[in-house]
Amino acid sequence: MRVFSDTWLIFERSLVLSLRNPVWVIMGILQPILYLLLFGPLLTNIARMPGFPPGGAFNVFVPGLLVMTALFGSAYVGFGLCDEMREGVVERMTVTPMSRVAMLVGRSLRDVVLLLGQGLILVLLAIPFGLEINLGGVAVAFLMLILIGIMMSPVSYTLALLLKSEDALAPVVNGMALPLLLLSGVMLPMSLAPDWLQTVAKLNPLFHAVSAIRALFNARYGDGEIVIGLVVLVVLAVVTITLGSRSFGRATS
């Protein structure tokens, strides 16, 4: 099928380019590592407070860091696309018979692969701090990480296709990413928040992702949040991929 071979071609090309110039990849992993080293230790005491969810401090914190890595990793992928647009790459490929879905999904898959690598590094680094690993749960958690990437990257690409320049994209992405981050309970669990804040957080898909991944990291496999998180992410991913592919079809810079 055309769409699969085209997706593979774009995936391969994008991955080669990212690894050739890995500044973004390194920056993407550096930030969560700093949080792990410089912020994580603060949580050991807070974890004893009432309202803090069950599980060790790092089993609560690392899931949040993973989602943060996914959020920032995919929110800024549009910058690379702006660069390609400026050099005429997107337009050149638009005038080929290639699949429009592949233009988007090929790039998003690259983002997901990088994300998985970053996530793996993060989890391994957290083990010496006291992160407890249960393989089944972590595996499903990484599946959710893939879903977050495949849901968020198209949003960034779509915005890039609309706004066409990094200057226009930066404030929009920042304005979007920060509230999503704060309302997801990444830093501190939302269970510490007042009621109204908890209510608002429930509208944030990433809040459900964090809750689900926390449940998985703490081996609470019966927790309803896991199913809610998976369903929310799958539905949103279908929506963003559909809209994103259409934007590539219309891309006229």
Add this chain to the structure above:
Amino acid sequence: MNAQSSAAPVIETAGLRRIFKGHGGAVEAVAGVDLSVAAGDIFGFLGPNGAGKTTTLRILATLLPPTAGTARVAGFDVARQAREVRTRIGYVAQSGGSYRESTGREELVIQGRLFGMGKAEAGRRAVEILATLDLSEAADRTCKTYSGGMRRRLNIGIGMVHRPSVLFLDEPTTGLDPQARARLWEEIRKLRETGTTVFLTTHYLEEADALCDRLAIIDHGKIVAEGSPDELKREIAGDVLTVGVNGHGERVVKLLEAQSYVREACLEDGLVRLYVDRGEEAVPAVLRLLDGNGLAPTTMDLHRPSLDDVFLKKTGRSLRETAA
């Protein structure tokens, strides 16, 4: 080429229009363009910046739907059969198309594969194009290390990987030094030998004159003249005489307009511009006339009409100023 393929136009438009709606209201970038380009020609689209050249090109290359009118390229409608058109055309944008962090070979190979070639076939085709464009040595260097001319050649190479029947080039030589430009002209002429129709936009008169079999002059979204460079120049029969008269321009124009040997006189940039049938007879006559009126010319220049004269006559402006 057989008679049939040269008779059927490979690009045909009728009443093509494109309106952009912006903050300041609607702008008609393409205002009713009727074009017909024969297979195998190098066709030039000449006009100043903002004349509608690129917009027309983008419509023909399926990047932009027309607001009204129709366009057929390589036998298919650009709006309704975009996919069919895309398999048959190559398009090289002004912004280029090659990515600076990719190597020349990588760009050629992936382009071939996006057009459905297998890995081995795309690899062979890339080697072939790199050799044709004299880029073999730079094949595995990233594009950011290329000179301007090399990068332009690669971009054209990317556009011809799949042997398109029509190749669109948007301002292919803008910003290149004269040597690199001449080099690129060579490559474009070579394309014609393979039977490829080349449709290019330019605001360089020399380029249109030297390279194109036929050309259309576009201004404010409308075609104001069309023909071979020679035909267009012949429209301004005779010679062009420009006379510098030190501020007495308007008076001199009035004087000369009344002379039977002057077909047309106008003032352009402080210089009096005369279209005359026979330059060698007009020069002494003009001198006598000026002398008799107590005027002395500061400069005098007699030349064959250039495309700039054509442009000036058709649009009332000189392309050299508008393009600057």
